[in-house]
Amino acid sequence: MTTAPILSAEVARRVLDAALAEAAELRVAVTVAVVDGGGNLQTLARMDGATFWSTTVATHKAVTAAGLGVPTAAFGKVAAQDPILLATMAAQPGFALLPGGIPIFVEGAIAGAIGVAGGTKGEDEPVAEAGVAAAQG
Numbered sequence: 828m829t830t831a832p833i834l835s836a837e838v839a840r841r842v843l844d845a846a847l848a849e850a851a852e853l854r855v856a857v858t859v860a861v862v863d864g865g866g867n868l869q870t871l872a873r874m875d876g877a878t879f880w881s882t883t884v885a886t887h888k889a890v891t892a893a894g895l896g897v898p899t900a901a902f903g904k905v906a907a908q909d910p911i912l913l914a915t916m917a918a919q920p921g922f923a924l925l926p927g928g929i930p931i932f933v934e935g936a937i938a939g940a941i942g943v944a945g946g947t948k949g950e951d952e953p954v955a956e957a958g959v960a961a962a963q964g
Contacts, residue, residue, distance in 0.1 A: 888923040903924035
C-alpha cells in the first residue's frame with residue numbers, strides 16, 4: 828500500500844508566512860490559502876486591505892492547483908486554446924483558471940497547493956511561488 832505525502836501544518840504555515848512576506852515586499856494586499864492534497868483548507872490569511880472576495884478566489888486557485896497538479900496559470904493557457912475545455916472547466920464550481928495557484932510537491936507527489944488572490948498587476952503568481960519555495964526549504 829502506498830501512502831500520499833502529507834503537507835504538515837508546520838510546512839503549511841511556513842508556506843503561508845513566506846507568501847505573506849513576499850506580498851508585503853511587493854506592497855500588495857492579498858489573501859493566501861494553503862490546502863492539502865485533497866483540496867482541504869489548511870491555513871488562510873487575508874492581509875489588511877485585501878478584498879473580501881479574495882478569500883474565495885485564493886481558495887479556489889489552491890484547490891484547482893491541487894486537483895490538477897499544475898499551476899493554474901499553465902492550465903489556463905492550455906484551456907484558452909480549446910474553447911470546449913475552457914467552457915467546461917470554467918463552469919465547474921470552485922474552479923479557477925487565473926494565475927496564482929501552484930501545487931506543492933513532497934517526494935514527487937502532490938501534497939497540497941497554494942492559492943493567492945488580490946494582486947492587480949500580476950503579483951499573485953510570484954507571491955505563490957515564494958510560498959512554494961518555502962515548502963521545499
